[in-house]
Amino acid sequence: MTQTTRRSFIKSTLATGTALVAAPMIARAQDVLKMGVVLPSPIADVGWSHALMAGVNTVKEAYGEGLEVTVLENIMEGPDADRIANNLVAEGNKVLLLGSFGYQNGGIQIARRNPDVSIIHASGFMVEPNFAPFTAKYWQGTYLMGMAAAALTKTKVLGCVGAFAIPELITSINAFMLGARSVDPEITMRVVWVNSWFNPASEQDATRALISQDCDVIFSNAQDTPSVISVAEEAGVYVYNLNSSMASYAPTKYLGVVGTDWGPFFKAKVDAHVAGNFEGANYWLGVEDDVVYTADWNADIPADMVEQITARQAAIADGSFTVFQGPLIDQSGTERYAEGVAMTDGEILSKDWHVEGVTSPLPN
Amino acid sequence: MSIIAFLLAGTLAAALPLLLAALGEMVVEKTGLLNLGIEGMMAIGAAVAFILVFQTGSHSLGFAGGAVAGLVLSMVFAFLVITLKVNEVAAGLALSVLGLGLSALFGKSFESLTVSGLPRLGLPGLSQIPLVGPTLLTQDILVWLAIPFTVALGYVLTRTKPGLVIQAVGENASVARSIGYNVAAIRFAAVGFGGAMAGLGGAYASTVYTPLWADGMIAGRGWIALALVVFGTWKTGRIAFGALLFGVLSLGELMAQATGVNLPSQLLTSLPYVVTILMLVVISRRKGPLAA
Numbered sequence: 100m101t102q103t104t105r106r107s108f109i110k111s112t113l114a115t116g117t118a119l120v121a122a123p124m125i126a127r128a129q130d131v132l133k134m135g136v137v138l139p140s141p142i143a144d145v146g147w148s149h150a151l152m153a154g155v156n157t158v159k160e161a162y163g164e165g166l167e168v169t170v171l172e173n174i175m176e177g178p179d180a181d182r183i184a185n186n187l188v189a190e191g192n193k194v195l196l197l198g199s200f201g202y203q204n205g206g207i208q209i210a211r212r213n214p215d216v217s218i219i220h221a222s223g224f225m226v227e228p229n230f231a232p233f234t235a236k237y238w239q240g241t242y243l244m245g246m247a248a249a250a251l252t253k254t255k256v257l258g259c260v261g262a263f264a265i266p267e268l269i270t271s272i273n274a275f276m277l278g279a280r281s282v283d284p285e286i287t288m289r290v291v292w293v294n295s296w297f298n299p300a301s302e303q304d305a306t307r308a309l310i311s312q313d314c315d316v317i318f319s320n321a322q323d324t325p326s327v328i329s330v331a332e333e334a335g336v337y338v339y340n341l342n343s344s345m346a347s348y349a350p351t352k353y354l355g356v357v358g359t360d361w362g363p364f365f366k367a368k369v370d371a372h373v374a375g376n377f378e379g380a381n382y383w384l385g386v387e388d389d390v391v392y393t394a395d396w397n398a399d400i401p402a403d404m405v406e407q408i409t410a411r412q413a414a415i416a417d418g419s420f421t422v423f424q425g426p427l428i429d430q431s432g433t434e435r436y437a438e439g440v441a442m443t444d445g446e447i448l449s450k451d452w453h454v455e456g457v458t459s460p461l462p463n
Numbered sequence: 464m465s466i467i468a469f470l471l472a473g474t475l476a477a478a479l480p481l482l483l484a485a486l487g488e489m490v491v492e493k494t495g496l497l498n499l500g501i502e503g504m505m506a507i508g509a510a511v512a513f514i515l516v517f518q519t520g521s522h523s524l525g526f527a528g529g530a531v532a533g534l535v536l537s538m539v540f541a542f543l544v545i546t547l548k549v550n551e552v553a554a555g556l557a558l559s560v561l562g563l564g565l566s567a568l569f570g571k572s573f574e575s576l577t578v579s580g581l582p583r584l585g586l587p588g589l590s591q592i593p594l595v596g597p598t599l600l601t602q603d604i605l606v607w608l609a610i611p612f613t614v615a616l617g618y619v620l621t622r623t624k625p626g627l628v629i630q631a632v633g634e635n636a637s638v639a640r641s642i643g644y645n646v647a648a649i650r651f652a653a654v655g656f657g658g659a660m661a662g663l664g665g666a667y668a669s670t671v672y673t674p675l676w677a678d679g680m681i682a683g684r685g686w687i688a689l690a691l692v693v694f695g696t697w698k699t700g701r702i703a704f705g706a707l708l709f710g711v712l713s714l715g716e717l718m719a720q721a722t723g724v725n726l727p728s729q730l731l732t733s734l735p736y737v738v739t740i741l742m743l744v745v746i747s748r749r750k751g752p753l754a755a
Contacts, residue, residue, distance in 0.1 A: 143575035291720040300673040308721040311469040
């Protein structure tokens, strides 16, 4: 990336700073710390595994020679993943990063058997003293994308290509809708579920189907490849995605990215392991933690909307604005949450209904 | 764009990878073999074609490379099964795994990269027809070439001597051998043809239909092609029909969701497979045991 933003500047400064401080500290340590990373998809220039690896690299930079990282990518969830994670522990890795929900059950067992190993696990909910799940509050970012989409849509119809209808994805869609409706209450959204984490051809056909149904801003919800992005660019409709920027695949129509920067969190957990005070807890991280961020905004977004978005992002960060706050009305027109009532974390984590404006029914 | 226009424009491209791979497998099965390695041959074809198109920009080279890659891999199967008489189910499954693994290896540094697809060409004079002109009759070059190819293949297999020889080898290899045909050579050729077609289907998938490379992008299409051969009862026209049906159902399912039809999307996603099973039941009840 050639562009230096305030954010990346601070990040690199911090990284260099901690590296200078950490280096002599590690040099004193007897052993090199070994960290194992298990990822569900191949590491590419974009996508989920890429975002996790970027976080791991921040830790690596900070520790330098003091940390040895073993990365195993494209590991299918299931018994094979458990075997591989066990093997990492047997090889002396004391910190494990398990990069997918499906590694949860195997990971928990490893944590119970090996109290001296600290494990951080993506997207799960189970906790042990040495096992900490982490999730990003993507919906804070998709709300902001909704505001931008509202300023750009001409048809007043937004579209979303979703992988699986699970709460994490549903909340992202609903926040996108709420953000758009906060600007223009007439906007509606169509959702197509491809029922696969990975099927580029289907994802592209789904995008074309949405575009044919007048959707002119598309949300690529949890696709790891630029399948949706490239079709949208070709068709001339705005598009955005999660995790890491795919702006290079859509030079004119990229709306922006709801990115995740796991570096500071991973480093904090590794530091805690080294210091002996690793804590097993459910880490649900968002804009306020500097984990979820937005970047690469399209230049077509009007200046006054950019201002509004910036102000809203600041309000989310300082806690003065909450996305899932009543009045919240569902698809059937029923009021689920009254004025002033906010959804609890637990309710958001298990959300299985769409807000008003999403016209596609939710598969049960 | 209307629902119909969307389906007319997209169905042929969605069907083509399946059609090419299934036609290849049909010829293999007509010689009395069963190659379960289509998924692997498609994957290796897709990876090699993508790399070639990415590096050279030439789609022709990509198609050729994909077909050759599929052919080379199929020769492993041919050697194992025809020469060494290894169990063909085991060899075919091994080929699938091997092809997927090799494609991941070759494609490693190309993960998530994209290339540009092929332009869609309208038929001169016909592309002005309302509705079908700019949709059904505007397709890329490989779709246009595949149509006469399918017809020609059907003709060759049923109306010419080479086609009948292939059939004879499949129906009674010992008789074919006793009247002087080199059964092993004919089977090698058929397996090679099947491999090249699967490779070509994979090449089309990764460079035209979905012009990007991602490990695992064939996503089960090889197995669908295998089912299509049975679905089409080893007849070219029926296999083409099955591929089109599959294409239109897979698009229709997404379209139904986009228009907000209130059906569970998991059910819709599985619809093409359900239809395949239903067709198998219908065919077998009508005609008794399936005969090649």
